Amino acid sequence: MVVTPTELSPAPGLVGAPQVAPGAAPLEQQATDLPDFSSAAYKDAYSRINGIVIEGEQEAHDNYLSIAQLLPQQADELARLARMEMKHKKGFAACAANLGVTADMKFASEFFTPLRENFQLALAEQKLVTCLLIQSILIEAFAIAAYHIYIPVADPFARKITEGVVQDEYTHLNYGQQWLKANLESSRSELEEANRANLPHVRRMLEQVADDASVLHMEKEDLMADFMASYQEVLSEIGFSSREIARLATAALLG
Numbered sequence: 001m002v003v004t005p006t007e008l009s010p011a012p013g014l015v016g017a018p019q020v021a022p023g024a025a026p027l028e029q030q031a032t033d034l035p036d037f038s039s040a041a042y043k044d045a046y047s048r049i050n051g052i053v054i055e056g057e058q059e060a061h062d063n064y065l066s067i068a069q070l071l072p073q074q075a076d077e078l079a080r081l082a083r084m085e086m087k088h089k090k091g092f093a094a095c096a097a098n099l100g101v102t103a104d105m106k107f108a109s110e111f112f113t114p115l116r117e118n119f120q121l122a123l124a125e126q127k128l129v130t131c132l133l134i135q136s137i138l139i140e141a142f143a144i145a146a147y148h149i150y151i152p153v154a155d156p157f158a159r160k161i162t163e164g165v166v167q168d169e170y171t172h173l174n175y176g177q178q179w180l181k182a183n184l185e186s187s188r189s190e191l192e193e194a195n196r197a198n199l200p201h202v203r204r205m206l207e208q209v210a211d212d213a214s215v216l217h218m219e220k221e222d223l224m225a226d227f228m229a230s231y232q233e234v235l236s237e238i239g240f241s242s243r244e245i246a247r248l249a250t251a252a253l254l255g
């Protein structure tokens, strides 16, 4: 089972009754764990993180329309997913405007270059399995990890938007999962090859974003752990054994 958004933890110190769990930090201390959304350092880091998010949503939109070229019988459903991504993009643009931040789109475009190039190459070669792995598994699991870890430390405006978005991303992850599960035997070798070529890029992307994410109080270890949880859960649902999943995940360390 893929973890559902209903299992997301509430942000510390922001919701619920004013009781504090035994052993937990006092509320005043928990509240100080939130970053200063108005500081120059926060806005500087946010310009790059928000740029990545906006670029990621735009590319997700474009990728689903591209996948529709390879799966014309599912064009309506893929167009629906693409429209969701555009809505996400607008939501995150509003988050930047709300904080008075301008997204660094040049940085963001470069950030996505390796995965974008590999997706375009696969599209040109009509490699549907590779396209689905890159967009619907790796990028969606990356987005879910980022949004999941961001929600408890986001400003109230962005938090509300991100909570809505993350639920959609689970739908997209499930889309790729269902298709690959139904076509596992014919997809297996391409999936393994595409995973080997692209999973190391995800690890590098997480490393590249770690310092800025930390300013937003999102820790690299949490991001990586959340990504690996979704990624491995999906592989299990697709039909890979524990041993095969361990082997697929090891590609992250080797590339």
Ligand SMILES: [Fe+2]
Residues within 6 Å of the ligand: 057, 060, 084, 085, 088, 143, 165, 168, 169
């Ligand atoms: Fe999205």
Ligand SMILES: [Fe+2]
Residues within 6 Å of the ligand: 060, 085, 140, 143, 168, 169, 172
């Ligand atoms: Fe998505």
